[in-house]
Amino acid sequence: MKQYRSLAEIQTDLQSHAISVKQLVEAYLQRVEEKKHLNAFLEVFASEALENAEQIDAKLAENKAGGLAGMVIGLKDNICYKGHKVSASSKILEGFESLYSATVVERLLAEDAIIIGRLNCDEFAMGSSNENSAFGNVLNPLNEKKVPGGSSGGSATAVAAGLCLATLGSDTGGSIRQPASFCGLVGLKPTYGRVSRYGLIAYASSFDQIGTFTHTIEDASLLLEIMAGKDEYDSTLSSEEVPKYSKALSFSKKTNIAYYKSYVEHEGLDPEIKKRFFEIIEKLKQQGHSVTEHDFPFLDYLVPAYYVLTTAEASSNLARYDGIHYGYRSNNATDLNTTYTKSRSEGFGPEVKRRIMLGTYVLSAGYYDAYYTQAQKVRRILRDKTNEVLSTNDFILLPTTPHTAFDIGQQVADPIKMYLEDIYTVQANLTGLPAISLPLGKHSNNMPFGLQLMGKSFCETEMFSFAKNLINL
Numbered sequence: 001m002k003q004y005r006s007l008a009e010i011q012t013d014l015q016s017h018a019i020s021v022k023q024l025v026e027a028y029l030q031r032v033e034e035k036k037h038l039n040a041f042l043e044v045f046a047s048e049a050l051e052n053a054e055q056i057d058a059k060l061a062e063n064k065a066g067g068l069a070g071m072v073i074g075l076k077d078n079i080c081y082k083g084h085k086v087s088a089s090s091k092i093l094e095g096f097e098s099l100y101s102a103t104v105v106e107r108l109l110a111e112d113a114i115i116i117g118r119l120n121c122d123e124f125a126m127g128s129s130n131e132n133s134a135f136g137n138v139l140n141p142l143n144e145k146k147v148p149g150g151s152s153g154g155s156a157t158a159v160a161a162g163l164c165l166a167t168l169g170s171d172t173g174g175s176i177r178q179p180a181s182f183c184g185l186v187g188l189k190p191t192y193g194r195v196s197r198y199g200l201i202a203y204a205s206s207f208d209q210i211g212t213f214t215h216t217i218e219d220a221s222l223l224l225e226i227m228a229g230k231d232e233y234d235s236t237l238s239s240e241e242v243p244k245y246s247k248a249l250s251f252s253k254k255t256n257i258a259y260y261k262s263y264v265e266h267e268g269l270d271p272e273i274k275k276r277f278f279e280i281i282e283k284l285k286q287q288g289h290s291v292t293e294h295d296f297p298f299l300d301y302l303v304p305a306y307y308v309l310t311t312a313e314a315s316s317n318l319a320r321y322d323g324i325h326y327g328y329r330s331n332n333a334t335d336l337n338t339t340y341t342k343s344r345s346e347g348f349g350p351e352v353k354r355r356i357m358l359g360t361y362v363l364s365a366g367y368y369d370a371y372y373t374q375a376q377k378v379r380r381i382l383r384d385k386t387n388e389v390l391s392t393n394d395f396i397l398l399p400t401t402p403h404t405a406f407d408i409g410q411q412v413a414d415p416i417k418m419y420l421e422d423i424y425t426v427q428a429n430l431t432g433l434p435a436i437s438l439p440l441g442k443h444s445n446n447m448p449f450g451l452q453l454m455g456k457s458f459c460e461t462e463m464f465s466f467a468k469n470l471i472n473l
Helices: 007-015 021-034 046-061 103-110 153-160 177-183 217-227 271-286 299-320 336-347 350-363 368-390 415-422 426-431 460-471
Strands: 041-044 072-076 114-119 166-170 186-189 210-214 256-260 290-294 395-399 435-442 448-455
Touching (some): 021 072, 021 114, 046 114, 072 153, 103 114, 153 166, 153 177, 177 186, 177 435, 177 448, 210 217, 217 460, 256 271, 271 395, 271 435, 271 448, 299 350, 299 368, 299 426, 350 368, 368 426, 395 460, 435 460, 448 460
Parallel strands (some): 072 114, 256 395
Antiparallel strands (some): 186 435, 395 448
């Protein structure tokens, strides 16, 4: 069976009876088995997926199927699905089965999407290479010696390797957009508050956002259209009406685009990515769009502010994993104190422990004002300055990553170097703005890379339509 790259292709073949949903699922399951060495899936819901496929085939025969009939999708292992295991790729949640489904899962299932399995990720979504999982590395299917990016590495690999059509990930500081860049995919982080976080295992609650990996803008826009919207279980969610994103993808007007000189002149940016960036700018100018250079003297503050704030929130969020309520409990514990200390010490991996300790430190007495309070002030300045640029421009164009996918093991020993992988992506999370990584480049090393579009708050409609124009350049 051919490898499909869009839901439209699949639904065309379903309508012509060239395939059935069951045959489609069988083909994906076969490919998952063939590519299991990539370590993308932690668990495959084979029998359940086939059973659901038969039900959807019956609905199609009666013209009663939902809008996502034929969409086979994988879930990052930090998104809850009732009656299924969820572990955030951590030993601390060993054996835990979710008692409820995330809002996004319920909305996808209601439109007849088929969930094929749960996907490997960096433990508790902490990492930029998918080397921090308790269940081993995920390989980049385009070059198996390379990382797929993180933390949603399994989600990116699954789509890039053709193991399913689309996947959900979470983006706290670039965890969708960075692996999308490394694997040649469309990676979407919506506006904070656009998609319910109910059922997403929290890392940093004021940053986390569920998003998608797809091959096309059309599929990304349709998935957001279905997942977004008011939810009584998430008090941070906007009640703003959800537009029909997938029906508004034409773009004809001339627009204003900004870019930051400090970003593209940064010494860490690969020269080939820089060259491609300016090629895109020239093509946009030829189309009649206005592209202007802006100063943004805060690049060096983005990553430090991000890691102070996210580790503080992680320290608080992960306090619940204590060896008593659920999940892993150490066999070496002898009393209440050792139950806590040994269960957490043995259950969490090195990177999670590092971030919990850093977060606890910046929240501690004597350091709270010096670090946490200051980082919150920086966050406000970053938001105000970004919105100031967007007040006279429709979008900000920037690189997604400073380079293409790096070798497995190359950076894992240097946490600071790994943290700097997020240099171009954390701005969208610090400011809560929507951003999308588009596969717009191919390096001489034969690996893809993305460029990133950041838009105004809750302006995904315009971002999708302009991204569709951009991806065709």
